[in-house]
Amino acid sequence: MAASAETDKIRIYQADWVLPIVSGPIQDGAVAVAGENIRAVGTRTAISAEFPDAEIINFHHTILLPGFVNCHCHLEYAVFRGLLDNRSFGNWILDLIDLKRKIGYEDFVASSELGAAECTASGITTLGEAMSSGASFDAIRKAGLRSRVYQEVLGIDDHQLAETLARLSARLDRLVEQAGRLIEVGIFPHATYTVSPKLYSAVGEMAKEREMKVSTHLAESGTESKYIKSGTGVLALDLREKVGWDQASHEPFGVTPVKFLQQWNVYNRDFMAVHCVRVNPDDVAILAKNDVAIAHCPKSNAKLGCGIAPLPAFFQAGIRVGIGTDSAASSNIMDMFG
Known part of the structure; x- marks a missing residue:
């Protein structure tokens, strides 16, 4: 019976x-x-x-078939679909900042719910969400999606490093408390042009202490590579002026973004690099040696004119690669079939 x-x-x-x-x-x-x-x-x-x-x-x-895993997305930006077309990467970043300043938290909540619904409708059941405002957290729970929610952190001025880390730690505590069984919390230092070396190192240590995963945008565009190697371009000038970092010192590092991050001991099996379009054979070897995973976002890379990631080289090196939609602001769609 x-x-x-x-x-x-x-x-x-x-x-x-x-x-x-x-x-x-x-x-x-x-x-x-x-x-x-x-x-x-x-x-x-x-x-x-x-x-x-x-x-x-x-x-x-x-x-x-099993549900899709969307390795990298930004649900909060779903309402920006179609508003940032025909822009180079640097100008896209500047205009995205302006758009974000025009809407409030409740708008980000509605945007996140829209993004979550689109993901669910296309068969996505698991997300790697890079979250800025916090609005996507409840949208993910409401949709019943399994997710690793990476809390974004930015900071160039190391005089504010202690305060930045304190805010991050408090936010992570709240997220872990609210997460539930379907959500895992991680940390998302935004990118090499918005996070200082000291902050990257500190995030790496915090992640180890908390046993959390880390992800970051890395080697996405020629604009980023120019900023890291020579300290020039839109990210060194216009971006810093727009966000109030123009007084913070910056020196060129003379290396690729991948080699730049290698210096700060952030790479390990629990680290996921997003994009990795502008990489050379030495970069691929570094990522493989440290067992770094890659989130490949082909639609976003194409729309922003960033290039084509060398997938055959990743596979030959034994690197773990997953697919991400990125945000509707950079790909116009959060559908794995789109």
Whole structure:
């Protein structure tokens, strides 16, 4: 009787094809689910025979597969779709800052809910969310998405380093307390042009102490590479003036963004670099040696004219690579099929 009662709770999803990913495709496949747990995967004949009293839902001419993992996104920017087209990377950054200043927290909440709904509708079930204002946190919980929410941190002026770290620590404490079982909290030092070396190092230490993952935008554009190598360009001048960092000192480092970060001991298996478009063979070797993962965002890279990431080199080096939509502000869509 107990076995029969358990069988009554099982629901079988059938489709012309089931793609388990970890094994080959199954024609006329089925998946047996009990509550939130997958009980069995196989042919519809075998699964129906194993659970004869289960409810059956047949999707017919479809392909059934696990939910997508969107490794990098910014749900808060969903409402900026189409507002930042036809811009170079540097000008895109400057105009994004202006747009963010024009809306309030409640607008970011609505934007996050829109982004979460679009992700869910396209089959995304897990996110790597780079969160700025905090608005996307509740949207993710409301949508029932599994997520690693990376709290963004920025800071160039090391005179404010202690205050920056204190604010970050307090925010992380609140997020961990509210996270629940589907959300993991991480840290997102924004990029090499918005985070000082000392802040990167401090974030790395904080992440180790808290056993958290770290992610950052890295080697995304030629504009970023120019800033790190020669200390010039839009990011060195216009960006710093716009956000009030024009008085903070900056010296060129003469290296690539990947080599720049290597100096501050942030790379490890728990570090995910987003983009990695402007990398050379030495950079790839550094990332592979430190077991750094990469979030590849092809739509964003294309829209902003950043280039094409060398995926074959990543794979040959044994680097873990996932796909990200990035934000609708830089890709216009948060759909893995778009």
